[in-house]
Amino acid sequence: MSQGAFTSPKNTGLLAKRYQLKGLIGKGGMGEVFLAEDILLGGIPVAVKFLSQTVSSPKMKQDFIREALMSAALSQKSLHIVRAHDYGVSEEGKPFYVMEYLNGKSLKDLIPMTLPNFLNLVRQICLGLQCAHQGINVEGKIYPLVHRDIKPANILVVPDPILGQLVKILDFGIAKYVNYASTISTNGGFNGTLPYSSPEQLEGGELDSRSDIYSLGVIMFEMLTGAKPWQPETDLFGAWYKAHHFEVPRAIADLQPQLKLPQQLNNLIMACLAKTPSDRPQNMAVILQVLNSLESSICPLSPTIVPKSTPNPPGSSGLPLAIEKQCWQLTWPENKPIQEIVFPQLLETAQENLATISLMLSEQEIQKRAVCQLRNRFIWLTDPHPMLLWLTVIYTPALGLKWLPCYLDMQNPQNHQLVSALAEHERYPVICFTLEAPHDCANVLSSSIDFNQRQMLKTWVKQSQNLPPSSQAHLSKNLLKQQYKQMQSRMLNQMALTPQAVLR
Known part of the structure; x- marks a missing residue:
């Protein structure tokens, strides 16, 4: 639900020992919507819809709960339907359900x-x-x-x-x-x-x-x-x-x-x-x-993904020299398949830990992508399961876009460490290994993260540490995949790229 002008709330306080009601933000024929904070999830804003007193017949109550269940079921399948994730009856006997709060x-x-x-x-x-x-x-x-x-x-x-x-x-x-x-x-x-x-x-x-x-x-x-x-x-x-x-x-x-x-x-x-x-x-x-x-x-090409600045010359990763040298010395992990894949890992340096992206490509493609530009995006979900999409995009004029998506289950303590390290540095390495034997490092690129993004990452790590246990990681991953695939599809249409140009 979106933010609207506040009116005097008829009901404030703690709902279901979890939702701190803040104020009335919307009213319709069937219900009233309040802004609230989910104290169980560290104060995350949510929208709570109550059934109006004037339509509280048994049938209307039944239909109201049906609406909540419909939204909950549909929102697990589509990013474009408002998520409902809880429902119940208040102490005053008013049915309610809880939705994601959307400021739009x-x-x-x-x-x-x-x-x-x-x-x-x-x-x-x-x-x-x-x-x-x-x-x-x-x-x-x-x-x-x-x-x-x-x-x-x-x-x-x-x-x-x-x-x-x-x-x-x-x-x-x-x-x-x-x-x-x-x-x-x-x-x-x-x-x-x-x-x-x-x-x-x-x-x-x-x-x-x-x-x-x-x-x-x-x-x-x-x-x-x-x-x-x-x-x-x-x-x-x-x-x-x-x-x-x-x-x-x-x-x-x-x-x-x-x-x-x-x-x-x-x-x-x-x-x-x-x-x-x-x-x-x-x-x-x-x-x-x-x-x-x-x-x-x-549709014009998106300027946020494809920059018009002059690419950095090969070998200028922008990383500290000592870190770049350590990246060049890395070998492809034995537990990873020999194929075109991407994965994140934590690099231990003499001073501190560093979050990195590793990917395997053919020697020829690594050479062609030596002169390139990199951008990144981060998408965070707390519900139904805490998960982060860490997306890196490589742009090379001759080859177009290459997408490097990493889905991080934020109930995993190792991923807490990884994202915490990511938030501490202005750049992270993108390490390219050859598909051909002996699968050595053939290039080290890097992508910058601005200050606001790093602050968001720190906040998300803290939030994930306060969330209750969940076993629905697959649902959050599916929602994140929808958003990623839509952007990918749109950009491919605009640039007339083939699916072979995309690393999945």
């Missing part, structure tokens, strides 16, 4: 936007919806979900060191399982937001993922123009019913004549707005395929 902006506050920004954000929205449409496990079977309330107000955009902007889909309060019969009923009658509802949704009938695709079409139109595809006389149900069922959408070119919109993208948006579900794209994969094909021609 609503999509509605960013409209209208440029084409490159549009493509970046829409692609992420599609990935989140695709995850929901693919479904979650209920009683041993997979059931797809339809969100039913996709609109800019339910999409949050937060700053992100890798993607620039990270999309999070919120509010699965009226989401519906497809083909699932249970005592929980979200069918019957209209649910949703009128300007974004599909024609079939206004009828109150059965829905599938193509209803969300219609809502996405409305959002895409609005992201580019700042207006809705229709302009009914009133905001009443009847006026919107007429617009969605019978009126042709306005032309994007009429509203934004200066926008050089590719015909392929215009056709996609209009197809999503088709009145009949069978005339729309039938799934998110079709939409993503079109967006990916457009990205390389519209």
Whole structure:
């Protein structure tokens, strides 16, 4: 949940002996959201959503808990759905659930936007919806979900060191399982937001993922123009019913004549707005395929990864001479396979320990990458398991980007030592070993870490030492992999690189 203006909290104090409530930051039809600190995790900010007193019927309580469980299950599969990781009932008898706290902006506050920004954000929205449409496990079977309330107000955009902007889909309060019969009923009658509802949704009938695709079409139109595809006389149900069922959408070119919109993208948006579900794209994969094909021609190359400064000459690693000499003397570990891999290790020097990256490449590639630039990124997750992605990127004009990802389980004391050492130095070595025998060190590069990054690393080490034990490392690693792969895919599209140019 995002940060908003504080109002007078109706409830402050310690919740469930764990969450210190700070203040009210949001209110909706179904609940109130408070900023809180998780004292069990060292004061990490979280968002706590309470069911409103006015809708505390048994059915609403059941649906409220269902929303928490849906979000928890979906967020383990997609980075683009807000994470819910705890729920319960307060001492006053109010159901609540706990979400990650996200300090960002609503999509509605960013409209209208440029084409490159549009493509970046829409692609992420599609990935989140695709995850929901693919479904979650209920009683041993997979059931797809339809969100039913996709609109800019339910999409949050937060700053992100890798993607620039990270999309999070919120509010699965009226989401519906497809083909699932249970005592929980979200069918019957209209649910949703009128300007974004599909024609079939206004009828109150059965829905599938193509209803969300219609809502996405409305959002895409609005992201580019700042207006809705229709302009009914009133905001009443009847006026919107007429617009969605019978009126042709306005032309994007009429509203934004200066926008050089590719015909392929215009056709996609209009197809999503088709009145009949069978005339729309039938799934998110079709939409993503079109967006990916457009990205390389519209989006400029990211300047944060590919610097335009003059590369350092070979042999100038920037490391202290004594450390560079020690790196050159290293041999490939016997317990590591002879193949193109990357791994971190702690180098013991005469003065102190040093965090390093080792990788194995062919002699020819090491020579070609002798003149290069290096950048790094760090992504940290505390929930569901403390894990750090340490990502190093090597750029060589002739070969493009090479990615060196290292996933560190921060419940491992050895990784505490490794990250602590990483935070103590302005540079770390990247040691290149030859794939050919005798597998010696053939070059030593280095990457710099700025002061703010090093301070963050120190904070994360302290946080990880205070976290309770967890056995869900695979879930956090999967979430980190999603973020890494999205950036990787985007950059490959922009630079027209082949997958062979990437070290996994």
